[in-house]
Amino acid sequence: MSTVSALARSTHPGPTATVTVLALVLCVAVSLGPLATVVVVVAVLAGQVSIGLSNDLLDLARDRAVGRTDKPVALGEVSPAAVGRWAAAAAVVGVALPFAISVPAGLAHLVLVASGWAYNLGLKRTAASVLPFVVSFGLLPAVVTLALTPPAPPAAWALGVGGVFGVAIHFTNVLPDLGDDAATGVSGLPHRLGRLRAGLTAFVALAVAALLTFVGQLTADGTGAVRLVVAVVGLVLVLGLATAGTAAVVRGSDTRLLFRLIIVAALVLVVQLALSGAALVA
Numbered sequence: 514m515s516t517v518s519a520l521a522r523s524t525h526p527g528p529t530a531t532v533t534v535l536a537l538v539l540c541v542a543v544s545l546g547p548l549a550t551v552v553v554v555v556a557v558l559a560g561q562v563s564i565g566l567s568n569d570l571l572d573l574a575r576d577r578a579v580g581r582t583d584k585p586v587a588l589g590e591v592s593p594a595a596v597g598r599w600a601a602a603a604a605v606v607g608v609a610l611p612f613a614i615s616v617p618a619g620l621a622h623l624v625l626v627a628s629g630w631a632y633n634l635g636l637k638r639t640a641a642s643v644l645p646f647v648v649s650f651g652l653l654p655a656v657v658t659l660a661l662t663p664p665a666p667p668a669a670w671a672l673g674v675g676g677v678f679g680v681a682i683h684f685t686n687v688l689p690d691l692g693d694d695a696a697t698g699v700s701g702l703p704h705r706l707g708r709l710r711a712g713l714t715a716f717v718a719l720a721v722a723a724l725l726t727f728v729g730q731l732t733a734d735g736t737g738a739v740r741l742v743v744a745v746v747g748l749v750l751v752l753g754l755a756t757a758g759t760a761a762v763v764r765g766s767d768t769r770l771l772f773r774l775i776i777v778a779a780l781v782l783v784v785q786l787a788l789s790g791a792a793l794v795a
Contacts, residue, residue: 516595519585523596525565531779532653533558538783539657543793549660552610556622560607564629566600571633579693611656618659625652642701643683650679658794666795670729677718684715685775688768712762712771716755719778723751726785732792740788747785754778
């Protein structure tokens with residue numbers, strides 16, 4: 514049981530759960546059938562598990578060098594070989610499953626997972642470190658809409674929300690580790706910008722995601738009073754969180770608080786996406 518627990522904690526459970534829930538919400542929003550929804554959600558979960566496990570496996574030496582106490586692989590609670598096997602198996606499941614629905618959905622998720630692995634394999638150390646997050650989060654709506662019968666491309670605003678939200682996730686997720694990363698030669702885009710500029714960029718991106726989601730909801734068929742109220746409330750809440758995050762960055766508050774603000778904003782955006790329905794489809 515301890516090995517199972519260690520493996521679960523090595524999957525980066527917070528981000529993995531967030532992306533999986535978002536995929537489920539998108540499936541419901543476009544009225545994807547039950548079987549296709551199960552396939553998409555399991556595929557997304559498996560893909561994210563593979564990305565999380567591979568991240569901890571490839572960062573093993575770095576995590577040990579800086580004394581990370583929250584990494585089961587670095588602490589010896591689970592063997593690197595076991596993590597590698599499960600990462601590979603999860604990647605195969607995540608990549609193969611969507612092809613059972615449609616080739617376009619399969620290709621979209623293949624690129625999404627490959628993008629996450631590319632970050633782990635080296636892009637995290639370059640100025641292009643944000644690119645995998647833009648690609649992966651941006652493609653998530655496409656995986657869902659391309660699983661429809663017939664496959665349909667996602668609306669441009671939905672791709673935009675995913676892309677800019679990926680920027681916010683990447684920048685706030687990296688901020689707490691800037692010191693450890695610098696000590697082990699990791700210098701992604703947030704590191705090069707520095708804590709202040711990276712933090713401000715993250716919350717500007719969050720504000721853009723809120724505005725794009727608001728516009729997307731207004732384009733939905735049958736936009737009524739209730740949908741309009743929800744859209745306005747959601748916009749105000751997320752812009753409020755973006756403002757609070759910006760203030761926290763300027764004050765030099767705990768960087769882990771910044772990531773929590775992004776996750777709370779994600780929950781608000783998820784509710785708004787759930788109400789967007791057909792507007793998610795181009």
